[in-house]
Amino acid sequence: MEANLALLIPLFPVIAFLLLIFGRKAFCKKMAAAVGVAATFASFALSTWVLVAGETITWKVPWLQIGNQTVSLSIEIGSLQMLMLFIVSVVSMLVHLYSYGYMKHDDRIQVFYAYLALFTFSMFSLVMSSNLLWIYIFWELVGVCSFLLIGFWYFKPEARDAARKAFVVTRIGDVGFFIAICLAFWHAGSFEVSDLQAVVESGQLTPGLITLLAVLIFVGAIGKSGQFPLHTWLPNAMEGPTPVSALIHAATMVAAGVYLVANLFFLFQASPFAMDLVAYVGGFTAIFAATIGLAQYDIKRVLAYSTVSQLGYMMLALGSAGYVAGVFHLFTHAFFKALLFLGAGAVIVLLSHEQDIRKMGGLWKSHRQLGIWFLAGCLSIAGIPPFSGFFSKDEILLSTYLDGRIDLFVIGIIAAFFTAFYMFRLFFMVFAGEARGPKADSKVPVVMMVPIVILGLFSVFSGFANASPMHLLTAWLSKGNDYTAATGHAPVWLPVLVVTVSLVGIGLAYLYFGSRKWSTSKVVQTVPRLHKLVFNKYYVDELYHYAFVLPAKGIGWFLYGVDRFVVGGLAYLTAWIAQFIGRIGSRIQNGQAQTYALVSVIGFVLLIVGLTAGRFLK
Amino acid sequence: MVVTSYLALSAILFSIGLYGVLTKRNAVIVLFCIELMLNAANINFVAFSKFGLFPDLAGHIFTLFTITIAAAEAALGIAILIALYRHVETAEADQFKSLKG
Amino acid sequence: MSINSEFIAFFILSVMAIGGAVFMINFTRVIHMALALAFTFLSIAGIYLQLHAEFLAVIQILIYTGAISILMLFGIMLTKNHEELKSSIAPWHAVLSFVGVAAFFGVLMWIIYQTPVISEPSDGEGWTILQLGERVFTEYVIPFELASILLLVALVGAVVLAKKEEK
Numbered sequence: 001m002e003a004n005l006a007l008l009i010p011l012f013p014v015i016a017f018l019l020l021i022f023g024r025k026a027f028c029k030k031m032a033a034a035v036g037v038a039a040t041f042a043s044f045a046l047s048t049w050v051l052v053a054g055e056t057i058t059w060k061v062p063w064l065q066i067g068n069q070t071v072s073l074s075i076e077i078g079s080l081q082m083l084m085l086f087i088v089s090v091v092s093m094l095v096h097l098y099s100y101g102y103m104k105h106d107d108r109i110q111v112f113y114a115y116l117a118l119f120t121f122s123m124f125s126l127v128m129s130s131n132l133l134w135i136y137i138f139w140e141l142v143g144v145c146s147f148l149l150i151g152f153w154y155f156k157p158e159a160r161d162a163a164r165k166a167f168v169v170t171r172i173g174d175v176g177f178f179i180a181i182c183l184a185f186w187h188a189g190s191f192e193v194s195d196l197q198a199v200v201e202s203g204q205l206t207p208g209l210i211t212l213l214a215v216l217i218f219v220g221a222i223g224k225s226g227q228f229p230l231h232t233w234l235p236n237a238m239e240g241p242t243p244v245s246a247l248i249h250a251a252t253m254v255a256a257g258v259y260l261v262a263n264l265f266f267l268f269q270a271s272p273f274a275m276d277l278v279a280y281v282g283g284f285t286a287i288f289a290a291t292i293g294l295a296q297y298d299i300k301r302v303l304a305y306s307t308v309s310q311l312g313y314m315m316l317a318l319g320s321a322g323y324v325a326g327v328f329h330l331f332t333h334a335f336f337k338a339l340l341f342l343g344a345g346a347v348i349v350l351l352s353h354e355q356d357i358r359k360m361g362g363l364w365k366s367h368r369q370l371g372i373w374f375l376a377g378c379l380s381i382a383g384i385p386p387f388s389g390f391f392s393k394d395e396i397l398l399s400t401y402l403d404g405r406i407d408l409f410v411i412g413i414i415a416a417f418f419t420a421f422y423m424f425r426l427f428f429m430v431f432a433g434e435a436r437g438p439k440a441d442s443k444v445p446v447v448m449m450v451p452i453v454i455l456g457l458f459s460v461f462s463g464f465a466n467a468s469p470m471h472l473l474t475a476w477l478s479k480g481n482d483y484t485a486a487t488g489h490a491p492v493w494l495p496v497l498v499v500t501v502s503l504v505g506i507g508l509a510y511l512y513f514g515s516r517k518w519s520t521s522k523v524v525q526t527v528p529r530l531h532k533l534v535f536n537k538y539y540v541d542e543l544y545h546y547a548f549v550l551p552a553k554g555i556g557w558f559l560y561g562v563d564r565f566v567v568g569g570l571a572y573l574t575a576w577i578a579q580f581i582g583r584i585g586s587r588i589q590n591g592q593a594q595t596y597a598l599v600s601v602i603g604f605v606l607l608i609v610g611l612t613a614g615r616f617l618k
Numbered sequence: 619m620v621v622t623s624y625l626a627l628s629a630i631l632f633s634i635g636l637y638g639v640l641t642k643r644n645a646v647i648v649l650f651c652i653e654l655m656l657n658a659a660n661i662n663f664v665a666f667s668k669f670g671l672f673p674d675l676a677g678h679i680f681t682l683f684t685i686t687i688a689a690a691e692a693a694l695g696i697a698i699l700i701a702l703y704r705h706v707e708t709a710e711a712d713q714f715k716s717l718k719g
Numbered sequence: 720m721s722i723n724s725e726f727i728a729f730f731i732l733s734v735m736a737i738g739g740a741v742f743m744i745n746f747t748r749v750i751h752m753a754l755a756l757a758f759t760f761l762s763i764a765g766i767y768l769q770l771h772a773e774f775l776a777v778i779q780i781l782i783y784t785g786a787i788s789i790l791m792l793f794g795i796m797l798t799k800n801h802e803e804l805k806s807s808i809a810p811w812h813a814v815l816s817f818v819g820v821a822a823f824f825g826v827l828m829w830i831i832y833q834t835p836v837i838s839e840p841s842d843g844e845g846w847t848i849l850q851l852g853e854r855v856f857t858e859y860v861i862p863f864e865l866a867s868i869l870l871l872v873a874l875v876g877a878v879v880l881a882k883k884e885e886k
Contacts, residue, residue, distance in 0.1 A: 594648075598640050598812065602819045608826050621840075625831045627733045627766070631759075633824040634740040640816035646749060646794050650756050653787060654740055657763050664770045673841030675851055678772050679859055685775075685782055686866045690873035692787045696794040697877035703798040704883070 006057050006077055009046045009085060010124035012039040013092075013117040020114035029109050033100035036113040040096045040120055044089035051082045054476075058130075071191055076130035079477050080327060084127040084259055087334045088252050090458070092120045094451035095247040098342050101448035102243050102349060112152060116247065119145035123252050127259065132181045133191040135260070139177065139224070142253050143170050149248060150240040162236035169233040173223015177260075180216035183209070197266050207271065214267045214274030217260060218281075225257025225311045228285040232541050234308055238300040242345030245300060250307050250337035255330050258314045262327055265318065279319025279400075283408040283415075285312030288538070290418035294425070295535040298355050299344050302426050306381065307337055309415060313396050316408060322399025324474045328466050329392035331473070335462050336380040336389055339455035343374040346444045346452065347430060357429040364431040370444055371431045373456040378427045380459045382420035382502045385495075388463030394495050395466065401494065413501055420505030428513035621669035624661060632658035645702075649695045656688045728769055736762035749795050757788040774848050 016039035020032055027035065050057065060074040077085070096116060103109045122145060126138035143166075151163030185191055187209060188199040199205060205213075221227070226234035237249050248254070261268060261278065268274045289308035296302045310333050317326035347363065347370070348355055364371045380387035383394070393416060400409045444452075466473035524531045533539070588595060631654060638651030660681045667677025739759030746752045760783040767776035855863055 594640055595812065598816050598819060601636065601640065601823060602815070605819060605823045605826060608823075612826070612830060621836055622831055623729060623733075624766070624770070626828060627736065629824060629827045629831060630737055631740055633820050633827070634737070634744060636823065637816060637820045638744050640820065641813050642744075644749060646791060646798065647743075647752055649794070650743060650752060650791060653783070654743070654756065654759065657760065657783070660775075661763060661766060664767055664772050664775060667772070668770050669836070669838065669840045671838045673838075675846055675854055678775055678846075678851060679855055681772070681775055682778065682855070683862060683866055685778055686870065689782050689787060690870050692790055693877045694873050694880070696790055696797075697880035699794055700797050701880045 005046060006050050006128070007059065007075070009043045009050070009089070010121045010128065012042040012046075013121035013124065015039065017114050017117040017121060020110050020117060024108075024110035024114065027110050029104070030100075032110040032113045033096070036096045036117055037093065037100075039117060040089060040093040043120070043124065044093045047082070047085040047089045050077065051086045054079075054082070069189070071133060072131060073129075073134060074131045074192060075128045076194070077128055080259070080262060081127050083327065083331060083477070084255075085124060087255075087331060088120065088123050088127065091247060091251040091334055091338045091455075092116070092123070094338070094454055095243045095251075095342070098246075098345070098448050098451040099241075099243040101445040102345055103241060104445075106241075108152075112149075112241070115145055115148045115152070116244075119149065119248065119253070123256070126256060130193045131191045132184060132193060132196070135193075136178065136181055139220070139256065139260075140174065142256060143167065143174065143224075146170075146237070146248050146253055149244040150237045152240055152244065156239065158236075159239040162233075162239040166233040166237050169230050170223040173220045173230055173257075176216045176218075176223070177220025180213050180220065183213055183216070193264065196264075200266055200270050210267060211271040211273045214264075214271045215277060217264055217267065218274060218278055221257030221261050221315075222281065223257070224260070225254050225315070226285075226308045227257070227281050227312060227315060228288055229540070231285065231289065231308045232544065235301050235304040235537070238298070238304050242300065242341060242348060245304070246338045246341030246345065249304065250341050251334040254307060254311055255314075255334060258311060258318070258326060258330050261315070261318050262323060262330075265323055268318070269321070275319050275321065277319070278315050279403075279405060279408055282312045282315025282317070282319055283400075283405075283411045285309065286316060286415040287411050287418070288312075290415045290422065291534055292537045293422040294418060295531060297358055299347065299357050299360070299426065299430065300341075300355060302357070302422060303337070303340055303344055306340075306419065306423065309419060310337065310381070313393065313412070313415070316412060317396040317399055320396075320400040320403035320405055320408065322396060322403070324466070324477050325392065325395035325399045327477060328395055328473055331465070332380070332388035332392040332459070332462050335455055336377045336387075336459035339373065339452060339459050340377040340381065342448070342452050342455060343370060343377060346370055346448050347374075349448070350442060350444065357426060359436050360430045361433040362431070362435040367444065369449070370452070373452050374431065375427060376456045376460055378423045380463075382423050382506060383416055383498055384502055384506075385499065386460075386463065388459050388461070390495075390499070391463035391466060394498055397498060398494060401491075413497065416498060417501045417505045420502040421509050424506045424509035425513050428509055432514050621665055624665035624669070628658045628661040628665070630658075631655075631661070645699050646696075649692065649699070652695075653688060653692060656684060660684055725769070729766070732762050732765040732769065735759075736766065750792075753788060753791050753795065756791075757784050760784045760788070771842075771846055774851055 016035050019035055020027065024032075056079075057077040058075065060072050062070045063073040064071040096113070099109075099112065099116065103112055106112065119142065122138045122141035126135060126142060129135045129138060147163050147167045150166050151159050153159045154163075181191070184196055187205055188196045190196065200210060223230045234249060234254065238245055240249075268278060286309045289305045289312060293302050293305035293309065296305060310329070314326045314329050314333070317323075317329060347360065350363070350367065351360060354360065376387065380389040383390045385391075397409060397412050397416075400412055536542070588599060635651040635653075635655035635658060638654070639648055642648050642651065663677040663681045663684070665677075667674060667681075670677070736759050739755045739757075739762060743752045743755040743759065746755060760779060764776040764779040764784065767773075767779055
């Protein structure tokens with residue numbers, strides 16, 4: 001009974017998608033928004049119910065019979081999945097609501113809602129599936145939705161390019177994931193996650209194979225979660241509408257990579273090398289993206305790099321055996337990052353689609369309420385107690401410390417400092433001081449403000465889900481598995497250190513951008529090279545351009561030339577020969593009986609020669 | 619005398635006639651040449667009638683028929699020629715192009 | 720090959736026939752062509768005589784040299800022929816025709832001279848017009864009747880075709 005009810009969770013969005021995509025002419029804008037919000041609300045209600053009920057739900061039907069193998073459509077909703085369903089449904093519902101305010105003036109809002117619904121459906125299904133093949137199918141479907149939504153304003157060339165880039169770059173990771181699935185099926189004989197787990201735990205697989213599997217799956221996660229070196233698509237994806245950035249590229253889809261690693265955590269646990277890889281890639285991404293975030297001027301790009309950095313934190317936690325810490329950060333990050341994006345979207349709308357933070361300012365005075373909630377998001381991501389980010393980041397750094405990865409711990413602390421700095425740089429530039437660009441006269445619409453407030457409340461309070469004395473989330477997530485991190489008591493100095501570092505970052509940001517006592521240009525002048533390097537995102541895009549894109553283009557040109565001149569030439573030659581023969585034929589067919597007679601005579605001679613030559617040559 | 623000489627004569631006349639048929643522009647001359655070719659064939663009939671493996675009068679009779687047919691053909695040919703001439707105002711064979719599609 | 724009267728006669732007659740044909744091809748005036756052709760027909764009648772086909776020789780003279788040549792002359796008269804024939808035929812056509820005909824002739828001659836002659840010539844004993852008539856009216860009576868019908872049809876057809884179209 002419960003299983004069947006849970007099955008309805010992805011059903012609502014898919015119905016909404018079908019309704020909207022086929023009836024996009026019939027629905028007016030309000031109706032379309034209503035359909036989308038209603039569907040996601042229904043899913044939200046159901047997933048909340050599932051979360052509260054808290055019982056693991058399994059459901060399985062055979063789907064394909066291949067030889068004597070049965071591939072089933074199977075669903076298993078454990079603690080992690082319930083949590084994910086809850087996050088996705090909450091953020092998705094709020095974004096649906098918010099989109100009506102943001103996209104009000106867009107003519108294709110029905111299609112937009114259809115894509116959003118399809119995305120929500122795929123994300124739900126991805127989370128619910130416990131079969132690698134199905135996970136992969138929805139994984140790709142999520143990628144398709146991302147492509148569609150980034151390129152939603154396809155008439156903008158940047159949006160088109162960004163959509164294509166996102167698709168291609170994530171595809172690189174997907175190939176790794178796909179190979180991993182094939183390998184898993186080959187060696188474990190099943191697509192089921194539970195079967196794979198059983199095989200891994202019974203030690204039937206060699207350690208090398210497990211490492212290979214884990215690394216390949218992690219490659220998929222790198223692509224989806226924008227980890228270094230496949231992070232380049234995520235900042236570009238900000239060309240999509242802001243609600244999409246909030247929903248997909250901050251809260252849910254990019255979390256799919258983290259979710260995948262968490263879901264297949266047993267695999268990583270069995271391989272120390274894979275754990276190291278995850279931790280180091282995560283740590284490096286965290287600091288790498290944070291430094292880039294320091295020098296960006298586009299409000300959404302700063303947030304995008306902060307997303308990359310925070311996802312790096314999650315990977316760092318998972319790689320340091322901090323399963324709970326990683327998932328916890330995924331949980332809190334979804335809320336405060338969605339909040340920040342929605343707030344940024346509101347700012348963008350207020351300033352008539354201005355995205356450059358150098359042209360913003362003074363919003364604190366005119367839009368106090370928005371400012372307060374945005375500040376809440378900033379404080380949360382910077383890790384100031386009692387906001388949610390503090391708790392989760394603290395857990396991450398704790399697990400890193402307890403895992404004995406001191407180098408990564410230091411990196412995490414520095415990244416936390418950078419995070420606080422660039423987030424408050426953003427905050428002060430946007431809200432403090434005087435208006436430097438377009439004036440913001442209008443008010444934020446209620447449909448946009450309500451989601452912001454709700455998410456703000458979540459960002460403030462969700463941290464208490466795993467607050468110190470009770471550790472509710474730890475108990476919840478540890479049900480039925482042994483993923484709990486290395487035990488040990490948190491040193492008292494650790495939260496103090498984190499908070500101090502963050503406060504220093506905030507203070508510096510205030511001095512530079514809030515009160516403007518210190519000037520940034522001096523810093524830029526002292527290290528011009530470094531600034532340029534960071535501003536240009538370490539030239540990673542350019543490097544890829546020269547290392548991969550240009551050679552590929554060269555090969556493309558070469559093959560094009562081959563096709564055009566060799567293959568095409570042959571085709572033209574063939575056509576020309578046929579034409580030539582045809583022209584001769586038509587010349588002969590000139591209607592004069594004598595020409596026909598001549599041709600017959602020649603043919604007759606040839607026939608006679610052919611018939612008699614053999615006989616006489618003997 | 620052997621049959622070969624007659625056959626060679628026949629071949630020569632036939633080839634000359636054939637060449638004329640192929641190259642002459644005047645339709646009347648083309649008819650001439652066709653008659654010449656028929657005659658060359660007749661020489662063969664008659665020659666084999668005498669020099670053949672089984673000498674027989676049948677060759678003569680065939681020639682007789684051929685001459686009959688040739689006469690009819692010549693008459694019809696001239697008649698068609700005159701009709702055509704009336705139609706296109708020329709007797710030049712290369713002006714008759716209605717066979718062209 | 721011994722030189723005897725038969726050979727001399729054949730030689731002269733064939734030279735006349737071939738010469739007439741060649742002249743017919745090479746003359747430029749249509750009336751000369753017609754005369755050259757009549758000469759060739761006459762020579763062929765001589766060849767028939769040499770082959771013990773006296774009746775055919777007579778027929779040849781009557782029909783070809785007489786009737787058909789006269790018919791041709793009528794044809795020439797009734798169509799407006801330019802006296803001097805322009806040789807406006809395409810050169811490639813002429814060359815190709817010559818090559819084709821020469822090849823045909825070569826093949827023909829080769830075959831003729833390759834084929835062995837094994838039989839003795841008949842002396843034409845008993846080949847009389849009487850015998851010819853008997854065979855035509857017994858053995859070949861059906862073709863004979865058909866030929867007469869054909870002639871009749873040709874007669875009617877020629878009249879119909881040559882008649883001026885009624886306006």
